[in-house]
Amino acid sequence: MLQGLVLLLAFQFIGEILSNFLGLPIPGNVIGMALLLVSLISGVIKEEMIRETADFLLSHMALFFVPAGVGVMLYFDLIQREWLPIVLGTVFSTFAVMAVTGWTENLLDKNKETSND
Amino acid sequence: MTEILHTPLFGITLTLLAYRLAEILYRKTGFILFNPVALSIVAIIILLKICDIPYNDYARGGDIILFLLGPSVVALALPLYQRRKEILNRKLPILLGIFAGAMTSIITAAGTAWLLGGSHKVVLSLVPKSVTTPIAIGIVEKIGGIAPLTAALVVLTGCLGAICGPEFCRLIGIRTPAALGLAVGTASHGIGTARVLGENRFAGAVSGLAIGLNGLATSIIVPLLWLLFA
Structure with missing residues (x-):
């Protein structure tokens, strides 16, 4: 160890x-x-x-990662001021990235699936 | 009595206790909003606010736990090494998936915020939100966003991916460990990777790879787009 x-x-x-x-x-x-x-x-x-x-x-x-997340409390004011573009931009973009990345990989990957563990 | 709050013992104990309780609650209920990371963050913030304990008192211990993130990222080399053959077999799908994801992240994050009337600095701060914190800070400082805001958004993005990333992926037909790991890792870096690692080792390996490569891709693409549009 x-x-x-x-x-x-x-x-x-x-x-x-x-x-x-x-x-x-x-x-x-x-x-x-x-x-x-x-x-x-x-x-x-x-x-x-x-x-x-x-x-x-x-x-x-x-x-x-928990302490890094707690640190967000320092910036509540900053987020609050323009919360709509900030929150919707972050949420929509995160889902869009997952969709585009995952679909791209699926489309191009011709391998048989791997062993699961 | 309050001197204890000024020692690292406070932050470390609080973090471990909150996380352990959240983990137990999540296992018992299986409710996705009880994701251990998100739940313990919210619980600790509420406790600090209610008891009026300054963040800096918490951070004395919190920073010590946060420190372990460094060697953990280095440790991601192990699953990558163990699964190197399967990864090399699909190097093109992985690289192109990350590139497509990096482009999507930059355009949709900044584009949505801009359309909703976000100020110039806020729009720029959203650009590197899917990238691991140190790289995101480097990028946002170069393009003139607000670094602390970006740091907070990186964590929020990570939590979002950890809370419902795998569920969302399965819902839209992304089910193989390679595609799911890549999607969650590219969108929500280390926090997403931590969740994926707990479910499937190979998905975790791919997700870990995506942290580094998306960071690399974004830090190359952003300055190029900047030259084009600024």
Whole structure:
């Protein structure tokens, strides 16, 4: 568990450094994810080294967003001022994106379905 | 007594307690509006408002929980690695789906707000609402929207996808794990991904991939559209 956490944080750390120094628009954790994926594929990092920690974090990922959501309370005034365009724009657009993305994938994907788990 | 409110213990305990209770309630009832993330956010905000506790007191502990989001995003590499063959088999549908979704998001979010009479700054703030927070902030600062508003809208978009994304997708015929994961991940980034991951591992892997790639696509498309129209 601890080894996994050390590795995940190290990859995030490297990602943050790259993001900062190269002035990339991509956040460090997303770069860290890409680097870890490359390391897993190339065999530098073995799946067993991170599996336990990664599965723990992923199964509770929703929880980690809660404080970010509570932060919305700071901007109630801002949202209230033009709530109609803000709320309808957000809601309509979110459903439109799901429809267009999902239909596009469905239309182009000729694979047989994958194993479910 | 009130000193406890100034320690991280308060925010951490409150968050975990609210989330755990919401999770139990959601499992018992199966009612989609009781989505654990959305429900615990609402419950905590109401509690803080009623007890008149400043957000900053909550954030001392909240920020520690929020910190774990970083390594969790890195951890999304694991399902991607485990399902890499199935993902590579459908790389074109995935890439084009994300591109189409990114375009749709920018145009429909800004377009709807503009049609409904939103001010210039508000319309711009909606542009990156489907993108993960750090990327969304970077984009909105470049085009001149209101960064805190965008941050709040990113969370609202995420909650919307987590509350009813999979249900909406199934309703309109998006049922395969690949298409459903891609749709929810592209529309509502990490919060949507967290929900999808709990239902189907492969859908979660695709959804996680969509967080990064939609962020990339949107941060490339927006400046190009900006050059065209501004």
